Amino acid sequence: MADSSPNKAQAPRQTGAFGTEFISKMAVAECIDGVWQPARVVPVAPISLHPAAHVLHYASTCFEGMKAYRTPDGHTRVFRLDRHMARFGRSAKQLYLPFPGEQVVESMVREMLAECDAEMPEPPKALYLRPTLIGTEANIGAAGAPSRDALLYVLGSPVGDYFTGGAKALTIKVEEEAMRCAPGTGQTKTGGNYAAALRQVIEARENEGADQVLFCPGGDVQETGASNFFLLKDNCLLTKPLAPSFLDGVTRDSVITVAKDLGYEVREEDFTVDDIQDWIKDGEAFLSGTAAVLSGVGYLLCRGERLVVGDGSMGPHTQKLRQALTDLQFGRVEDRFGWLS
Ligand SMILES: Cc1ncc(COP(=O)(O)O)c(C=O)c1O
Structure with missing residues (x-):
């Protein structure tokens, strides 16, 4: 008979994938x-x-x-x-x-x-x-x-890279109905929030080939299942201002600081799915997070359509910001913000 001991340790099944290997x-x-x-x-x-x-x-x-x-x-x-x-x-x-x-x-x-x-x-x-x-x-x-x-x-x-495609631009499903989590717990990094979002993420992946879901309940653009969201156009970045409904990403804050330092204008304003459609015609979109680093968005699955962001690849400004951020993280440039300790 198979050992059904409830305490039997489960080793990671998918060794090599992000988060399945551990130091001793x-x-x-x-x-x-x-x-x-x-x-x-x-x-x-x-x-x-x-x-x-x-x-x-x-x-x-x-x-x-x-x-x-x-x-x-x-x-x-x-x-x-x-x-x-x-x-x-x-x-x-x-x-x-x-x-x-x-x-x-x-x-x-x-x-x-x-x-x-x-x-x-x-x-x-x-x-x-x-x-x-x-x-x-x-x-x-x-x-x-x-x-x-x-x-x-x-x-x-x-x-290494969270998304298996590495620096390849991602396909993101725009979800306008479901919330990622209960409105007041967005800034709490708790397991229940991830469990709450799982159905949307899995269905978008399996049914539509999306890499992640961008939660925009009632049109209010918030965040994806595990990262924050930015639009970029004409030297200007747009992201939602901090609110109890979504996670105050450390990478989000770092990107804002680095972008301002590089001369970009950063607008922290509420925006809608209609605004996304407008910005991506000749702009860029990216996700930010500790795991995701800074990942370009190439396509948005939105209102039944597959919208291309720019030319569908990671945009030049996104690449520039990613490079500036990772240079700081890996200590390749002077730690001018005192972020490494
Ligand atoms: C839901 C959610 N939003 C945003 C982020 C990005 O946060 P940070 O940049 O602190 O990793 C994460 C990742 O931890 C997350 O899980």
């Missing part, structure tokens, strides 16, 4: 009845949870996604660690999860990186870091109460 160690810290225990760096291994764990029933989970780079001086540096830590803390607060403080998580990241230095990938790869916080209190009666126990761990995953 992870940093972990446990919170027991509201008190954080000392953090440790341990071999990556399955974790054991009570079947009544809060996270398994009431989705008390949040995470971060950031990258460490091997810079030309041989050091390993994390890109905008402070911003990611601050967002992690805000997500934990929103979910009433115990949080040990930004400094503790930052130390956990650094200790793990130091112990695994020999496994640090060289450019053009980077190490994707995934701090994860879950509510572990065994209590199925806690639908309306927070978990007093929690587990925090940090995984490291050597990665």
Whole structure:
């Protein structure tokens, strides 16, 4: 008879794909009845949870996604660690999860990186870091109460490009009805938001060949399932201003800063699907995110039509901004914004 042990560890099925390979160690810290225990760096291994764990029933989970780079001086540096830590803390607060403080998580990241230095990938790869916080209190009666126990761990995953096509321009489905997540939780990086968007993303991929979905409920252009969205035309970038309905991407903020530095005008304004149709005739469109970096959009599946963005390839301004951003991330140019630490 097949082993149906519920605790049997599942190894990643699709080795080689983004997020399926891990360095050998992870940093972990446990919170027991509201008190954080000392953090440790341990071999990556399955974790054991009570079947009544809060996270398994009431989705008390949040995470971060950031990258460490091997810079030309041989050091390993994390890109905008402070911003990611601050967002992690805000997500934990929103979910009433115990949080040990930004400094503790930052130390956990650094200790793990130091112990695994020999496994640090060289450019053009980077190490994707995934701090994860879950509510572990065994209590199925806690639908309306927070978990007093929690587990925090940090995984490291050597990665190349998120989208398998690399720098190829993407095909994006424009979704005007469904929301990605509940309106007030857009800035919380919590697993439930991704589960909520999965049906739209899978259907768009399987039925229409889209790489991702751009959520524009009621015409309001927000973000894709895992990245922020920009339009670009005549030396001007357009993106939605920060709002509780969508994620305040660290890459979004970095692109805005870099673009202004390069002399672009950046408009943070609400815009509609009609505006997209207008801008893409002679403009560019791209996604921004830690995983996606800066990915050009070549086609939009919109209102039953396949619209081409520019000439269907990654536009020259998108390439220029991507280059400027990755030069900073990999430490190939002076760190003039103090983003690597
Ligand atoms: C829903 C969503 N929006 C936007 C982003 C981009 O955020 P960041 O640039 O901080 O990675 C992500 C990626 O983490 C995301 O999952």
